[in-house]
Amino acid sequence: MADKIATREAYGNALAEFGSDNRIVVFDADLSKSTKTDNFRKKYPERFFNMGIAEGNMMVTAAGMASCGKVVFASTFAMFAAGRAFEQIRNSICYPKLNVKIGATHAGLSVGEDGASHQAIEDIAIMRALPNMTVISPADAVETKYAVKAAIEHEGPVYLRLGRLNVPVIYNESSYKFEIGKGIVLAEGNDAAIIATGLMVSAALEAKELLQQEGINARVIDIHTIKPIDADIIVKAARETGAIVTAEEHNIIGGLGSAVAEVLSENYPVPLVRVGVQDKFGKSGKPDILLQMYGLTAADIAKSTKAVLKKKTGR
């Protein structure tokens, strides 16, 4: 694999790159060096506002600005966006369908040493339950860049789930195409399908290699948009492979695994195994060690794929 870049870094760079549009305003809650919105501030200081450590007010102030024609990116850690400011996002952004884009960085266990209080493992579940909300969880720097671009063009609220950890760049910018709500088949295969999001997409690609060595041919699908979910790509995978594994750096309750389970059970039920945080809080530690401890590695995905294959053949 080539370079490693954190999606938060790609987010900050994309804001700076696409920031010439005068409608774009960026808010942060005293974390601009961490969320990387500082990259935008350096270029467009007049359109950057630090709102202090007051996330609830930041979200609704962003809504007020959006009501005046601005496209406002409001950034903080996922924990304090989806968590602390949930009700502000619900009532003042989603209900009036205002053009606020929530740049939620430091999602998941890969926050690392800061520990459980800062590791959002439930934000996808919370955000996807909101009417009018679009939920995007990019896999790498390239996808993040085009997700930001799509968020600017999209009319209405968007939740962008971003990470702190440097992750492999898996896409080639010259050929990459991002469309909200459209998953991407990264590798073909008909024995089982691994449906992943965020940093678990690169782990899924590694898992495919591991499985290949054992003669198992797995399809790998990147679901960057968790809502609206790409039901077509999921149902097609279910029909053609008959076994699904989901992989996410999130609680198995309410996240990608649940969204895929909803699509499968209503359309084409096949055996499913969900790789993710098993309804536990995180802890402090190095990101890579935490991902191992919580069963979020390529080896874990490969193991779950073999498990789901047994369920498939056992039918």
Added chain:
Amino acid sequence: MKKSEIKDLQKYAVKVRKHIIDEVYSAASGHPGGSLSCTEILTVLYFAEMRVNTKQPLWEDRDRFVLSKGHCTPALYAVLAEKGFFPKEDLLTFRKADSYLEGHPSMRYVPGVDMSTGSLGQGISAAVGMAMAGKLDKKDYRVYAVLGDGELQEGEVWEAFMAAAHYKLDNLTAFLDHNGLQIDGRITDVMSPEPVADKFKAFGWNVLKTDGHDIEKILESIGQAKDCKGKPTIIIAETVKGKGVSYMENQAGWHGSAPNKEQRDQAMAELDKVLAELEVE
């Protein structure tokens, strides 16, 4: 302002009160007490102060209004209907399933509503955002908000106050509808936000006080707010919850309950009497 113009505004206020009673009566639910206490404030804003266009509710250069105490929307709807944003007859559909007049104001459904509110503490933040946008775009529109005094118990209000002073939003004027009552009783018994004037001053705001039922004094305060540069202004309006309906005045119980037929008729008789007196004088 001429005496006759003041009198016209007083008449509008009585008409707004009558609409409030009818809205809440026809819905058999809603919040009359706080709607009646902020009636003059809204009347003055929409009929004597704010630059709005009923033909173009989303006109980008309009003054903005945010009812941070969103439950008092019967007053807002009444003023908007009297102003001509939508038909007055529609007021009687308030809170009904086939109506656009939601129990708390929605900017998506109701012409003239600038921000959806209802969850206390959030409206003032939205007003701060609108005022920041005005500054950023170098527009001369002004932003007004009305807060409840019980609402001050929400922490977000103080986050918003901090931000407004920090960004020197002198295009923002907030009113405190200081009626002293909330659902469970006196604000000073439930969870006192007092002394409010000292707190607002400490948060960096220009603080004015007025009689919230005196049209001329409200107008005068707005004038002073517009003259103040470099700071947002809060006008502490001393008001009476349930103002204008004898049995509702100063009764916390009328925060969120609707009158029955007999009570509705009595309220209308009282308000009609006031209106008749204003017509005669």
